[in-house]
Amino acid sequence: MLEFTLDILREIGWIGLILGVAVEALSVPFPAALFVLVYGYLLNPSWIEILYFSVFTSLVYVAASFIPYYVSIRYENFIRKRLPLKKLHFAQRYIDRYGEWMIAIGRFIGMGYISYIAGLGNMKSWKFAGLTFIGFYSLSVLMFYLGTLGNLEVLVEKVQQIQWLIFLIIAVCILGYIAFRFYRRK
Known part of the structure; x- marks a missing residue:
């Protein structure tokens, strides 16, 4: 099964990586980190390439994560009614306690709904983009590197x-x- 999956990912190339990263950034429960890990294995990049590939995947992630961010701003009342109140308070409490860096940490550990929380919390878009980039960039470098190990x-x-x-x-x-x-x- 793994070989079949690897063959498919080899065939679709970069499009698979872009789609895998973008789907998670849309706040869909999807393992973007595993996609980056697999592509680290398939591409076997050097250290410089790891850094470049990580910038590329992080930019894709940031761009796609703006969709739920802006949706949460545009439809704030609807989303506040739909999101479980406990999740909303849980995430907002951590952002209040640990600061906006929780966005970067949330990206690193895979908290997909953090885009909604940032939008509902009226975080500045440039700050949201920077923290999202930092969080996913560090994860991307780590996963590309682990993928090269074999x-x-x-x-x-x-x-x-x-x-x-x-x-x-x-x-x-x-x-x-x-x-x-x-x-x-x-």
Whole structure:
């Protein structure tokens, strides 16, 4: 199955990378980081090429992420009604606490809905673009580099394991917080 997927991606070339990155930037749950990793394997770029390719993919990501950003500004009332209030407050609380750099961190860890939060929070478009670029550029450099290391099956498995570890840590923290609040109320 992996060889079949690699053959398809080789055939479509850069268009596959652009589409993979753009789809995630549109706030669709899609693994753009894995696409960059696979293309790092397929292209086997040098360090200079990794930096150039990362600029290219980051610019595509920024351009596509402006769609949900502007949608959230244009249809603010509709989106505020549709977004789960807990997610909205959760993201806004982290942005308030850690500052606007949470946009860059959110891009690095794959928080796709962060574009909506930035739009709803009336973040300046130039600041949104810069922070999105920084967050995805660093992820892109890392994934292109990991892709050049060779064994793609092992790398994909490791990335998925790390992703599950991050989700597990977040879940444990949330459960710990809920238990703490419950205990504190008693």
